[in-house]
Amino acid sequence: MKTLSRRAWLLYIPAVAFLAGLCILFYTFYTNADNWSMRKANRHLYTSGTLIAAGNITDETGAILAKTADGKRQYNESRSIRTATLHVVGDAQGFIATGVQTSYKDELTGYTFANGIYDIKKYGKGNDLQLAVNAELCAEAYKALGNNKGTVGVMNYRTGQLVCVTSKPAYDIQNRPSQDIANDKTGEYEGVYLNRFFSGVYTPGSTFKVITSASAIDNIADIDTQKLKCTGAHTIDGGSVKCLGKHGTLGFERALNVSCNSFFAQVALQLGTEKLTATTDALGFNQNFTVGKIRLAKSTFDLSAASKLDLGWAGIGQYTTLVNPCHMLMIVGAIANGGTSVQPYLVKSITNQTGKTVLEAKTEAGLQMFSASTAKKLQELLRSNVENYYGDSKFRKLEMCGKTGTAEVSTDEGGDKPHAWFVGFSQRKDLPYAIVVVVENGGGGSSVAIPVANKTMQKVAELYGK
Amino acid sequence: MKEQKKKKRRKSYRKPVKWPFLLLMMTVFQIICALQIHMNGTQEKTTTLVVVFAVYITVEWVYFLVCGGFLHRKSFEIELIAFFLTGIGLTLTTSVYPDKAYTQLAAVMLGILVFSVMLWILGDINRVTKLRMPVAILAVLALAVTLVIGTDINGAKNWIILGDGVLSIQTSELVKVAFVFVGAATLEYLQSTRSLTKYILFAGVCIGCLFLMRDFGTALIFFFTFIVMAFLRSGDIKTLFLICATAVLGGAGVLTFKPHVAKRFETYRHVWENATGSGYQQVQLLIYSVSGGLFGLGIGNGKLRYVYAATEDLAFGMVCEEFGIIIAMTVLLTFVSLVVYSIRYARAARSSFYSIAALAASSLLLFQAALHVFGVTDLLPWTGVTLPFISRGGSSMMCCWGLAAFIKAIDVHTYKRYDKIGQS
Numbered sequence: 081m082k083t084l085s086r087r088a089w090l091l092y093i094p095a096v097a098f099l100a101g102l103c104i105l106f107y108t109f110y111t112n113a114d115n116w117s118m119r120k121a122n123r124h125l126y127t128s129g130t131l132i133a134a135g136n137i138t139d140e141t142g143a144i145l146a147k148t149a150d151g152k153r154q155y156n157e158s159r160s161i162r163t164a165t166l167h168v169v170g171d172a173q174g175f176i177a178t179g180v181q182t183s184y185k186d187e188l189t190g191y192t193f194a195n196g197i198y199d200i201k202k203y204g205k206g207n208d209l210q211l212a213v214n215a216e217l218c219a220e221a222y223k224a225l226g227n228n229k230g231t232v233g234v235m236n237y238r239t240g241q242l243v244c245v246t247s248k249p250a251y252d253i254q255n256r257p258s259q260d261i262a263n264d265k266t267g268e269y270e271g272v273y274l275n276r277f278f279s280g281v282y283t284p285g286s287t288f289k290v291i292t293s294a295s296a297i298d299n300i301a302d303i304d305t306q307k308l309k310c311t312g313a314h315t316i317d318g319g320s321v322k323c324l325g326k327h328g329t330l331g332f333e334r335a336l337n338v339s340c341n342s343f344f345a346q347v348a349l350q351l352g353t354e355k356l357t358a359t360t361d362a363l364g365f366n367q368n369f370t371v372g373k374i375r376l377a378k379s380t381f382d383l384s385a386a387s388k389l390d391l392g393w394a395g396i397g398q399y400t401t402l403v404n405p406c407h408m409l410m411i412v413g414a415i416a417n418g419g420t421s422v423q424p425y426l427v428k429s430i431t432n433q434t435g436k437t438v439l440e441a442k443t444e445a446g447l448q449m450f451s452a453s454t455a456k457k458l459q460e461l462l463r464s465n466v467e468n469y470y471g472d473s474k475f476r477k478l479e480m481c482g483k484t485g486t487a488e489v490s491t492d493e494g495g496d497k498p499h500a501w502f503v504g505f506s507q508r509k510d511l512p513y514a515i516v517v518v519v520e521n522g523g524g525g526s527s528v529a530i531p532v533a534n535k536t537m538q539k540v541a542e543l544y545g546k
Numbered sequence: 547m548k549e550q551k552k553k554k555r556r557k558s559y560r561k562p563v564k565w566p567f568l569l570l571m572m573t574v575f576q577i578i579c580a581l582q583i584h585m586n587g588t589q590e591k592t593t594t595l596v597v598v599f600a601v602y603i604t605v606e607w608v609y610f611l612v613c614g615g616f617l618h619r620k621s622f623e624i625e626l627i628a629f630f631l632t633g634i635g636l637t638l639t640t641s642v643y644p645d646k647a648y649t650q651l652a653a654v655m656l657g658i659l660v661f662s663v664m665l666w667i668l669g670d671i672n673r674v675t676k677l678r679m680p681v682a683i684l685a686v687l688a689l690a691v692t693l694v695i696g697t698d699i700n701g702a703k704n705w706i707i708l709g710d711g712v713l714s715i716q717t718s719e720l721v722k723v724a725f726v727f728v729g730a731a732t733l734e735y736l737q738s739t740r741s742l743t744k745y746i747l748f749a750g751v752c753i754g755c756l757f758l759m760r761d762f763g764t765a766l767i768f769f770f771t772f773i774v775m776a777f778l779r780s781g782d783i784k785t786l787f788l789i790c791a792t793a794v795l796g797g798a799g800v801l802t803f804k805p806h807v808a809k810r811f812e813t814y815r816h817v818w819e820n821a822t823g824s825g826y827q828q829v830q831l832l833i834y835s836v837s838g839g840l841f842g843l844g845i846g847n848g849k850l851r852y853v854y855a856a857t858e859d860l861a862f863g864m865v866c867e868e869f870g871i872i873i874a875m876t877v878l879l880t881f882v883s884l885v886v887y888s889i890r891y892a893r894a895a896r897s898s899f900y901s902i903a904a905l906a907a908s909s910l911l912l913f914q915a916a917l918h919v920f921g922v923t924d925l926l927p928w929t930g931v932t933l934p935f936i937s938r939g940g941s942s943m944m945c946c947w948g949l950a951a952f953i954k955a956i957d958v959h960t961y962k963r964y965d966k967i968g969q970s
Contacts (some may be wrong), residue, residue: 082893083781084778084892084898084901084902085889085892085893085901087777087778087781088778088888088889088892088893088901088905089889090777091774091885091888091889091905091909092886092889094885094909094912094913095882095885095886095889095912098878098881098882098912098915098916099882101916101919101920101925102875102878102879104925105919105920105923105925106871106875108923108925109835109836109871112832112836113836116832116833116836117833117836117837119821119829119833121821121829121830121833122833122834122837122849123849124834124837124849191837192839193836193839193840194839194840194841195839195840195841196836196837196838196839196840196841196842196843196867196870197837197838197839197843198838198839198841198842198843201843201847
């Protein structure tokens with residue numbers, strides 16, 4: 081009996097192994113709970129692939145953008161608002177990965193590991209989510225894009241609130257033209273599920289000169305007094321960086337006003353690879369950013385294999401450089417905000433089924449992108465652009481600062497038209513808003529992007545101006 | 547000093563739990579279950595609901611009052627666990643398959659009957675020895691008959707269906723009890739190598755039959771139980787390793803040469819890629835298990851119940867979703883406690899038969915629970931074995947209660963007349 085009871089002790093091994101298995105099982109449940117419970121096969125939350133258990137999504141004014149009623153997901157009454165907010169609201173099927181209905185579905189359903197989906201069953205709906213955007217403003221910006229593809233983003237550069245995010249092409253979520261999208265040969269629906277503001281990357285073109293300027297202010301002591309010559313092109317090692325005009329001899333401020341390629345190619349060469357890269361590093365190029373739970377496409381700047389000529393091109397925003405519109409908005413916002421960027425936010429608050437606020441957006445400081453003095457100098461330069469070159473008449477009563485960009489995307493004659501950019505901000509005390517506009521293959525920055533920016537900013541002034 | 551300490555410890559773990567309070571709590575729990583089913587309307591026939599729960603709770607109380615009051619038994623750990631688990635299973639069946647509530651109740655009654663009869667048989671070691679051979683022969687016959695006239699359900703030919711489905715028996719479940727019985731009884735009087743050889747032959751035939759039925763889960767359970775019993779008797783780890791190695795090699799060989807066997811395991815660790823095909827049930831189980839959260843959605847509120855074999859193969863998920871992960875984990879911990887109970891009582895058992903039988907039975911239940919839970923959650927290959935006491939099914943209910951009798955019998959206090967001998 082004694083030996084037998086001693087042998088019996090060995091059975092503690094399977095018992096302990098079983099306990100270990102239970103721990104692993106619990107851990108597996110705990111770590112995968114969000115993922116598993118949000119699967120479309122979960123009929124507590126989905127009805128034929130549509131997320132029905134989500135709460136309301138409202139804009140900053142409280143206007144309903146999406147809600148569940150009668151077991152169906154319903155959206156804003158206005159077709160133009162539905163279309164303009166398609167990408168931020170997202171769809172209930174998950175085609176639009178960055179839409180809050182997909183990226184915030186845990187929050188929207190109110191699933192927690194402890195309670196499971198109990199509260200959803202109890203209250204018949206999930207948590208309510210209030211977005212930072214203003215739906216009317218989005219609709220206005222979307223309309224301003226006209227027939228072009230592209231994106232518009234507006235952010236309060238003091239608080240980080242993204243009041244406008246819109247991306248084109250979009251569609252009316254109430255009746256998704258799935259056939260048209262699937263059989264699209266004209267390119268009308270190219271990248272329709274992509275929110276270009278968060279997930280797009282574009283050649284920055286002349287808007288990058290703002291960054292080259294920042295680097296010059298920091299690193300070239302006599303940049304203000306330098307006079308350089310433009311003959312319509314600047315020759316480097318046998319190649320040349322072409323300029324759109326023959327600007328003659330001109331100084332720093334004037335060169336930025338007229339966006340002289342020759343001038344900035346020479347500035348880039350003076351700076352050299354290292355210093356220009358250091359500036360872009362400080363601005364967050366080649367870094368991952370997130371807006372809440374949404375991941376931004378990464379802006380890239382890489383001169384590791386660049387020749388001198390490439391460096392010249394990079395200085396004017398061509399070469400291999402790519403910029404994400406939201407990231408560009410953060411950079412411009414940092415200039416307006418005195419050098420420090422603020423963390424943009426898209427979700428203003430989340431309220432649970434019992435009315436308790438479970439998440440409230442807070443203003444958070446982001447990267448220190450520029451020194452205060454550099455930011456101030458850049459503000460003056462960007463203000464000069466509008467005042468002395470584009471003209472304040474283009475932005476009536478807005479006191480805009482900004483820079484246009486015309487980003488060449490094709491090397492062939494008669495190829496795709498360039499992307500038109502505008503980045504800028506208002507200096508009015510009551511309008512601390514920065515804007516980014518990208519019009520894909522729209523043409524010239526000042527002729528195409530400025531009107532879009534103006535229309536959007538006028539609406540901003542109407543909504544928030546005092 | 548040391549001896550005293552030991553005595554003290556032995557005394558402390560023999561202290562029986564206070565059953566009236568626990569029984570009352572359990573009854574409250576079961577009444578709450580019944581009320582939930584009623585409020586959810588998942589069991590439309592109120593009479594069925596009332597009868598099932600009234601009968602079950604009455605049987606529970608009668609059992610405890612007769613054994614505790616009349617027979618003066620003091621420890622009721624095994625019964626409390628068995629009744630608790632069975633109650634959960636009964637709740638699930640009554641709610642998910644309203645029509646099968648009475649059948650399951652009958653199965654539970656049969657199980658309790660088997661438990662009582664087994665306890666009586668185990669009370670006399672001579673009776674056990676006499677029954678050893680007939681039981682062994684019956685067990686082998688039952689398996690052989692199943693092999694010949696058995697019906698294939700879900701890929702395993704382990705069912706005997708009589709009278710157009712009026713009575714369906716899963717013989718492998720019943721043979722589990724016989725397997726432990728014969729094993730422990732043979733190894734009790736291990737006078738000659740002949741009896742050991744006989745037992746190995748018996749085990750081999752049983753496991754072989756199960757393999758031919760393609761009931762790999764049960765075959766594995768038998769194999770594990772065999773290893774446990776052989777080790778307890780011989781203490782020879784080296785031989786056991788040899789047996790295990792041979793088995794693993796043999797298993798690997800089967801998998802290589804019989805691709806259709808390997809096919810059964812190909813979704814292992816790939817259930818999500820086969821979410822609409824072969825991994826469907828498991829994926830559903832995982833989704834709904836975490837949907838229930840720690841505290842569960844309440845009986846009748848789940849969605850896993852609509853998936854095929856919800857209360858049998860997916861019983862663990864049902865408990866997770868509707869009772870909550872905490873109760874599901876508690877259920878699993880009870881299987882561990884059965885093994886610990888047997889280990890702790892092994893020294894004080896009347897003879898090595900009781901120790902071996904209890905240890906084998908509790909390990910069998912633990913191993914089966916492990917195969918069920920870790921298999922269905924894709925941590926181990928899924929073999930489709932049931933969750934003891936909880937999964938619906940008459941044969942498995944009788945088997946579980948039968949095995950519980952072995953664990954119960956290890957405690958000398960079960961048989962009152964030995965108490966005096968033990969005390970003197």
